[in-house]
Every structure is written in structure tokens, then in C-alpha cells.
Amino acid sequence: MAMTVVITGGFGTLGAAVGRAFKAAGANVGLIDHALSPTDEVAREFTGQCLLGGVDLTSFDAAQAALRTVAAKFGGLDALINVAGGFRWETVEEGSLDTWDDLYSMNLKTAVSACKAAIPLLIARGGGRIVNIGAAAASRGGLGMGAYAASKSALARMTESLAEELKDRNITVNAILPAIIDTPVNRQEMPDADFLRWVQPVSIANVISFLVSAQASAVTGAQIPVTHRC
Numbered sequence: 001m002a003m004t005v006v007i008t009g010g011f012g013t014l015g016a017a018v019g020r021a022f023k024a025a026g027a028n029v030g031l032i033d034h035a036l037s038p039t040d041e042v043a044r045e046f047t048g049q050c051l052l053g054g055v056d057l058t059s060f061d062a063a064q065a066a067l068r069t070v071a072a073k074f075g076g077l078d079a080l081i082n083v084a085g086g087f088r089w090e091t092v093e094e095g096s097l098d099t100w101d102d103l104y105s106m107n108l109k110t111a112v113s114a115c116k117a118a119i120p121l122l123i124a125r126g127g128g129r130i131v132n133i134g135a136a137a138a139s140r141g142g143l144g145m146g147a148y149a150a151s152k153s154a155l156a157r158m159t160e161s162l163a164e165e166l167k168d169r170n171i172t173v174n175a176i177l178p179a180i181i182d183t184p185v186n187r188q189e190m191p192d193a194d195f196l197r198w199v200q201p202v203s204i205a206n207v208i209s210f211l212v213s214a215q216a217s218a219v220t221g222a223q224i225p226v227t228h229r230c
């Protein structure tokens with residue numbers, strides 16, 4: 001039986017790349033996103049899968065309804081990949097206090113609410129996998145990175161805590177810590193950078209695929225940097 005994987009932030013650059021990797025491996029894929037609809041390309045690529053737009057994952061009710069919809073379509077859930085998130089560069093002195101709430105909501109609360117919604121579905125299946133997307137840049141707060149690094153650090157601690165909570169239920173919980181990803185948005189925002197040094201979405205998708213595989217059943221509570229391009 002094909003496994004079913006939900007990817008939050010699935011209409012974005014990394015989320016779609018992760019979805020592509022699982023689809024190529026024969027999985028049923030649920031893409032859930034805040035954006036109302038995917039790009040035409042993503043909609044075409046994922047024909048027959050479960051694409052749910054307009055879902056604000058900071059709401060537990062919305063997360064639960066979306067995850068239940070995917071599980072009902074495919075007969076269960078085996079893995080949740082929390083890709084939904086966002087970034088803002090702002091100094092403390094000139095920035096807004098609201099940014100701290102916004103990034104906390106986008107990068108932490110979305111993952112907590114999707115995890116809460118997924119746990120009973122994974123348990124019903126006898127176990128499963130959760131993978132969160134943190135950030136290598138959160139290991140130390142650089143200039144203008146305070147709110148982002150704080151929110152992704154909180155996600156790292158949540159990952160470790162949930163791994164402990166679920167370790168006797170056959171559910172692993174790990175985090176990937178990407179460096180700057182080679183995305184169209186990053187290329188546009190940093191036109192003078194050396195793009196060829198940035199990690200590719202497919203490289204991150206490959207590590208996530210490993211964490212979801214049976215071969216990674218002994219790995220839980222890990223924070224795995226994925227930063228290199230060769």
C-alpha cells in the first residue's frame with residue numbers, strides 16, 4: 001500500500017520539491033498551504049493528489065480539518081512534513097514588536113497545530129514520521145535575525161520535546177536545518193550572491209525522504225543541517 005505524506009507549505013518552493021520527491025517514490029501526497037491556490041505548474045504536476053489551499057495552520061481547527069481531509073481521501077496518514085514558515089529581516093531597534101508574534105506563529109505555531117492534528121492519525125496507523133523545517137541560521141542570532149532565529153530555535157526545542165513524547169509510539173520527530181536555499185525569491189532578493197553555493201530544494205527533499213524511510217527508524221529528536229552544494 002502506498003504511504004501518505006502531508007506537506008505543509010506545500011505550494012511553496014521547498015514544499016513542492018518535497019512533494020515531488022514523495023510523488024516520484026509512489027506516495028500519496030497532500031499539499032496544504034495558506035496560499036489560496038498553487039501555481040499552474042504545481043496544480044498540473046500534482047493532479048490526482050490532495051491540494052488544499054487557504055488553510056491557516058495557526059488555527060488548530062483548520063489544521064485538523066485539512067489533515068483529516070487528506071487522511072480520508074487516501075485511507076490514513078504516515079508522515080507529516082512541516083515546511084510552512086516564513087522569514088523577515090528586521091533589527092530590534094527599528095523593527096516592530098508584531099514581527100516577533102508573526103514569525104512565532106508562522107514558524108512554530110503552524111507546526112505545533114499540524115503535529116497535534118497529525119498525532120492521532122499517525123497513532124491509528126501504528127506509527128509514523130514527523131519532519132520539521134528549521135534553519136541553520138537559527139543556531140546563532142545574526143544581525144536582523146532575532147525574531148526569525150528565536151522562532152526557529154523554538155521549533156528546534158519543540159522537535160526535541162515531541163520526539164521524547166512520541167518515542168514509545170513508533171513515531172519519530174526530526175528537524176532539517178537548511179542554509180540559504182536556491183529559490184527564485186532568494187535569487188531575486190540577493191541578485192549579487194553566488195547562487196551556486198546555495199543548497200538545492202531537491203537535496204533537502206532527499207534527506208527528508210531518508211528520515212521518512214524505514215532505514216531511519218532509529219533517528220529521532222535530531223537537528224540535521226542540510227547546507228551544502230556540490
Ligand SMILES: NC(=O)c1ccc[n+]([C@@H]2O[C@H](COP(=O)([O-])OP(=O)(O)OC[C@H]3O[C@@H](n4cnc5c(N)ncnc54)[C@H](OP(=O)(O)O)[C@@H]3O)[C@@H](O)[C@H]2O)c1
Nearest residue numbers: 009012013014033034035056057083084085086178180181
Ligand atoms: N528559503 C530559504 O532560504 C530557507 C532557508 C532556511 C529555512 N527555510 C525554511 O524552509 C521553509 C520553506 O521555505 P520556502 O523558501 O520554500 O518558502 P515559501 O516558498 O514562502 O513557502 C512557504 C509556504 O508556507 C506557507 N505558509 C506560511 N504561513 C502559513 C500558515 N499560517 N498556514 C499555512 N501555510 C503557511 C506560505 O503561504 P503564504 O505565502 O500564502 O503565507 C508559503 O506557501 C520555511 O519554513 C522556511 O523558513 C527557508
